[in-house]
Amino acid sequence: xxxxxxxxxxxxxxxxxxxxxxxxxxxxxxxxxxxxxxxxxxxxxxxxxxxxxxxxxxxxxxxxxxxxxxxxxxxxxxxxxxxxxxxxxxxxxxxxxxxxxxxxxxxxxxxxxxxxxxxxxxxxxxxxxxxxxxxxxxxxxxxxxxxxxxxxxxxxxxxxxxxxxxxxxxxxxxxxxxxxxxxxxxxxxxxxxxxxxxxxxxxxxxxxxxxxxxxxxxxxxxxxxxxxxxxxxxxxxxxxxxxxxxxxxxxxxxxxxxxxxxxxxxxxxxxxxxxxxxxxxxxxxxxxxxxxxxxxxxxxxxxxxxxxxxxxxxxxxxxxxxxxxxxxxxxxxxxxxxxxxxxxxxxxxxxxxxxxxxxxxxxxxxxxxxxxxxxxxxxxxxxxxxxxxxxxxxxxxxxxxxxxxxxxxxxxxxxxxxxxxxxxxxxxxxxxxxxxxxxxxxxxxxxxxxxxxxxxxxxxxxxxxxxxxxxxxxxxxxxxxxxxxxxxxx
Amino acid sequence: xxxxxxxxxxxxxxxxxxxxxxxxxxxxxxxxxxxxxxxxxxxxxxxxxxxxxxxxxxxxxxxxxxxxxxxxxxxxxxxxxxxxxxxxxxxxxxxxxxxxxxxxxxxxxxxxxxxxxxxxxxxxxxxxxxxxxxxxxxxxxxxxxxxxxxxxxxxxxxxxxxxxxxxxxxxxxxxxxxxxxxxxxxxxxxxxxxxxxxxxxxxxxxxxxxxxxxxxxxxxxxxxxxxxxxxxxxxxxxxxxxxxxxxxxxxxxxxxxxxxxxxxxxxxxxxxxxxxxxxxxxxxxxxxxxxxxxxxxxxxxxxxxxxxxxxxxxxxxxxxxxxxxxxxxxxxxxxxxxxxxxxxxxxxxxxxxxxxxxxxxxxxxxxxxxxxxxxxxxxxxxxxxxxxxxxxxxxxxxxxxxxxxxxxxxxxxxxxxxxxxxxxxxxxxxxxxxxxxxxxxxxxxxxxxxxxxxxxxxxxxxxxxxxxxxxxxxxxxxxxxxxxxxxxxx
Numbered sequence: 019x020x021x022x023x024x025x026x027x028x029x030x031x032x033x034x035x036x037x038x039x040x041x042x043x044x045x046x047x048x049x050x051x052x053x054x055x056x057x058x059x060x061x062x063x064x065x066x067x068x069x070x071x072x073x074x075x076x077x078x079x080x081x082x083x084x085x086x087x088x089x090x091x092x093x094x095x096x097x098x099x100x101x102x103x104x105x106x107x108x109x110x111x112x113x114x115x116x117x118x119x120x121x122x123x124x125x126x127x128x129x130x131x132x133x134x135x136x137x138x139x140x141x142x143x144x145x146x147x148x149x150x151x152x153x154x155x156x157x158x159x160x161x162x163x164x165x166x167x168x169x170x171x172x173x174x175x176x177x178x179x180x181x182x183x184x185x186x187x188x189x190x191x192x193x194x195x196x197x198x199x200x201x202x203x204x205x206x207x208x209x210x211x212x213x214x215x216x217x218x219x220x221x222x223x224x225x226x227x228x229x230x231x232x233x234x235x236x237x238x239x240x241x242x243x244x245x246x247x248x249x250x251x252x253x254x255x256x257x258x259x260x261x262x263x264x265x266x267x268x269x270x271x272x273x274x275x276x277x278x279x280x281x282x283x284x285x286x287x288x289x290x291x292x293x294x295x296x297x298x299x300x301x302x303x304x305x306x307x308x309x310x311x312x313x314x315x316x317x318x319x320x321x322x323x324x325x326x327x328x329x330x331x332x333x334x335x336x337x338x339x340x341x342x343x344x345x346x347x348x349x350x351x352x353x354x355x356x357x358x359x360x361x362x363x364x365x366x367x368x369x370x371x372x373x374x375x376x377x378x379x380x381x382x383x384x385x386x387x388x389x390x391x392x393x394x395x396x397x398x399x400x401x402x403x404x405x406x407x408x409x410x411x412x413x414x415x416x417x418x419x420x421x422x423x424x425x426x427x428x429x430x431x432x433x434x435x436x437x438x439x440x441x442x443x444x445x446x447x448x449x450x451x452x453x454x455x456x457x458x459x460x461x462x463x464x465x466x467x468x469x470x471x472x473x474x475x476x477x478x479x480x481x482x483x484x485x486x487x488x489x490x491x492x493x494x495x496x497x498x499x500x501x502x503x504x505x506x507x508x
Numbered sequence: 509x510x511x512x513x514x515x516x517x518x519x520x521x522x523x524x525x526x527x528x529x530x531x532x533x534x535x536x537x538x539x540x541x542x543x544x545x546x547x548x549x550x551x552x553x554x555x556x557x558x559x560x561x562x563x564x565x566x567x568x569x570x571x572x573x574x575x576x577x578x579x580x581x582x583x584x585x586x587x588x589x590x591x592x593x594x595x596x597x598x599x600x601x602x603x604x605x606x607x608x609x610x611x612x613x614x615x616x617x618x619x620x621x622x623x624x625x626x627x628x629x630x631x632x633x634x635x636x637x638x639x640x641x642x643x644x645x646x647x648x649x650x651x652x653x654x655x656x657x658x659x660x661x662x663x664x665x666x667x668x669x670x671x672x673x674x675x676x677x678x679x680x681x682x683x684x685x686x687x688x689x690x691x692x693x694x695x696x697x698x699x700x701x702x703x704x705x706x707x708x709x710x711x712x713x714x715x716x717x718x719x720x721x722x723x724x725x726x727x728x729x730x731x732x733x734x735x736x737x738x739x740x741x742x743x744x745x746x747x748x749x750x751x752x753x754x755x756x757x758x759x760x761x762x763x764x765x766x767x768x769x770x771x772x773x774x775x776x777x778x779x780x781x782x783x784x785x786x787x788x789x790x791x792x793x794x795x796x797x798x799x800x801x802x803x804x805x806x807x808x809x810x811x812x813x814x815x816x817x818x819x820x821x822x823x824x825x826x827x828x829x830x831x832x833x834x835x836x837x838x839x840x841x842x843x844x845x846x847x848x849x850x851x852x853x854x855x856x857x858x859x860x861x862x863x864x865x866x867x868x869x870x871x872x873x874x875x876x877x878x879x880x881x882x883x884x885x886x887x888x889x890x891x892x893x894x895x896x897x898x899x900x901x902x903x904x905x906x907x908x909x910x911x912x913x914x915x916x917x918x919x920x921x922x923x924x925x926x927x928x929x930x931x932x933x934x935x936x937x938x939x940x941x942x943x944x945x946x947x948x949x950x951x952x953x954x955x956x957x958x959x960x961x962x963x964x965x966x967x968x969x970x971x972x973x974x975x976x977x978x979x980x981x982x983x984x985x986x987x988x989x990x991x992x993x994x995x996x997x998x
Contacts, residue, residue, distance in 0.1 A: 083951035090952035461573035462580035
């Protein structure tokens with residue numbers, strides 16, 4: 019597997035390239051994203067799907083420069099897929115040959131089912147749900163995949179896209195009812211098994227809507243990936259958006275570059291929501307390009323990461339952790355402590371998972387600066403623990419990183435105070451547990467210890483002085499209803 | 509030079525170790541700091557300076573664990589210096605031999621002049637002033653160095669320290685006047701050439717006071733290093749602190765672990781301020797340990813970094829930048845643009861320095877996450893561009909990083925809005941200049957270009973399409989009084 023891989027996706031609206039960097043066998047992160055609003059489908063829908071010369075010229079220009087970028091990153095693998103507009107074009111081979119001849123790019127045209135499959139691969143591996151329908155709305159087509167119990171069960175592709183709707187109906191000022199009829203007709207092709215409470219929203223339209231709602235709500239986690247839209251509350255936002263005049267889109271916090279096709283997109287979303295009976299949309303920052311990348315990365319793995327492997331945790335550690343031995347020790351001790359202290363923290367066993375992940379990440383902030391490293395670690399986790407975690411998970415782990423390692427004296431967050439108050443007991447105890455584990459390892463010698471707990475006292479059996487540990491712990495455990503006693507064994 | 513170096517400093521109050529990691533020949537950052545409040549001087553001042561057995565035991569315990577930490581980091585060089593309490597102790601050789609025998613540590617006792625020298629080396633190389641007096645207040649002694657025109661001119665060491673004052677006067681409840689007499693007597697040893705408007709405050713006392721004032725002022729740059737205390741305004745804070753009862757120190761935002769010696773420290777500071785005629789204290793996060801480290805690192809360099817070299821910029825790039833060619837190009841283009849556009853931005857030539865540094869750092873945030881990378885870059889710069897820059901410099905560069913690369917539509921900072929408004933023209937133009945430079949390199953091919961400017965129009969002479977550049981620039985330069993025209997040369 020190449021260390022740097024560039025994936026290009028020639029959509030009907032935009033051409034995009036994502037550059038991924040592998041940091042270890044399965045650890046990776048997104049290095050660069052670049053797009054050009056080529057709109058290769060321009061004029062095609064009124065010309066029997068044929069790509070128009072001006073649009074093809076634009077695509078070649080943009081792709082040539084994309085390849086320069088890939089070269090600058092020393093990408094050793096470049097995979098390029100083309101979707102709806104190109105696959106529907108009777109004259110597609112002219113374009114493909116020209117790309118090959120003029121810029122040396124191999125374009126692979128994928129059918130709708132494959133496109134739906136890639137979206138589902140991304141969602142399954144990079145989000146955190148096992149039952150959902152992925153909905154990837156593009157300029158020319160919309161792809162759906164039914165995921166049940168962690169498996170991709172059905173795929174479906176519709177000739178329904180934002181640019182297509184715009185050019186066929188909105189640009190010609192045809193009545194909304196005609197557009198709705200067209201949509202209804204296309205939706206009829208969706209198999210009846212496509213029913214789910216959860217939609218995973220992929221593609222530019224879904225991202226733009228999530229982004230807008232997040233801004234209106236002044237939502238504080240600055241990440242679209244994993245943002246959940248509760249339709250019981252937000253459905254009317256979609257309806258008002260569809261009917262909105264262009265000059266008022268600003269009030270909906272839609273970005274200007276999306277003005278031209280956002281209403282078409284919202285109309286497609288709501289139509290599908292109604293059909294499949296969804297009550298929630300989870301926005302996905304990942305889509306076809308991630309799906310192509312993962313299908314290549316995990317080609318000998320049945321397109322799945324190894325069990326208990328998380329690519330974000332791994333790549334954060336690869337990038338920012340210099341001392342693996344330390345984190346293995348802290349994690350082991352912290353998990354022991356979580357068990358031993360269960361009578362006092364009374365948290366459900368499932369929270370051991372957070373102890374395990376947070377204890378790996380507690381010190382990644384030191385790569386930026388030792389001072390305030392807990393706060394940096396908090397930001398690192400919040401911004402970069404992206405794949406496989408809900409926003410709740412990310413925030414909780416980020417808070418544990420932030421509040422560990424010092425006396426717990428309440429929260430100093432302005433932005434996330436409500437979240438912290440709601441989860442006070444969890445954040446407090448999990449950070450205290452990790453703090454004790456880390457403090458036991460103050461001299462970083464991974465000392466042998468064992469624990470027992472009785473009536474408010476944690477007994478730590480030790481085989482060495484733990485001099486600095488004792489000095490620190492005295493201070494840290496003030497104001498906590500837990501005493502520590504050391505039993506020295508020689 | 510070792511890649512990981514640990515420096516231990518056995519002070520009268522605390523024993524501390526700092527672990528530095530070199531990222532390239534002269535690039536380095538602080539990996540770890542650990543301290544134990546051993547107070548090796550305890551009981552010594554009332555016993556003719558002799559180190560007491562209990563205190564020595566504590567020191568050996570702490571140092572043993574420090575060495576474990578150094579080992580865990582695979583430090584290949586460990587340098588240990590001991591200052592006032594040990595050098596004054598008639599029985600110091602017992603301690604030194606014991607450390608050698610029991611834990612294999614070589615302790616080098618340094619005299620007061622050497623100690624003052626190390627503080628000055630740190631200040632000269634890691635702060636940004638060429639004329640100042642460094643004042644390093646310790647538990648047993650206080651060291652001063654006179655720096656003039658970037659050179660260390662005079663050194664001076666006084667038997668005046670916080671623990672010493674505490675044990676000799678405060679613990680015995682002797683009248684304040686006796687302590688002041690003692691101080692006056694010691695200050696008499698300072699050569700009369702020690703006059704300066706600027707004091708650089710080194711050591712725990714100075715850090716604790718800066719920290720307290722920053723908290724009271726709700727100061728937003730979370731970094732003591734480089735924080736400036738204007739004595740015209742803050743002098744009375746010191747005076748009130750000296751007279752304050754212990755139970756009220758909390759109101760002064762002094763941390764509990766400093767309660768015991770903070771008044772003694774403040775008394776020493778103000779006495780020296782008055783004597784040398786200082787109007788400003790610049791807090792230094794660096795001191796003797798950094799001085800020892802730098803003296804070793806720069807031993808063939810006359811204890812100076814190469815000209816125009818900055819260790820923070822270099823180590824940020826070493827840690828977080830993967831594409832050196834890109835930043836060299838952007839920097840060159842940005843500096844050209846700064847010159848060509850001088851009729852429109854009208855900024856002084858000195859600001860070219862910020863263009864040069866900011867353009868190197870614009871993309872370091874992508875190492876954390878491509879999305880929001882400008883905001884991450886902002887935080888990276890603010891927290892880690894520590895050495896050699898004032899807080900003003902850091903904030904300005906951080907803001908340029910934050911606001912570059914997109915349409916400039918005003919500031920969205922809550923915390924730093926006042927700063928931004930004050931520096932609006934600078935931030936706006938320098939970020940626009942870097943944005944244009946970066947956008948020209950959209951395809952990362954470092955395209956050949958040249959510039960001219962006339963009446964509100966920037967003419968860019970190009971030899972290639974710059975297709976993506978043109979697409980982006982159109983959007984970015986909206987709302988700026990600058991048009992761009994491309995002249996294609998074949």
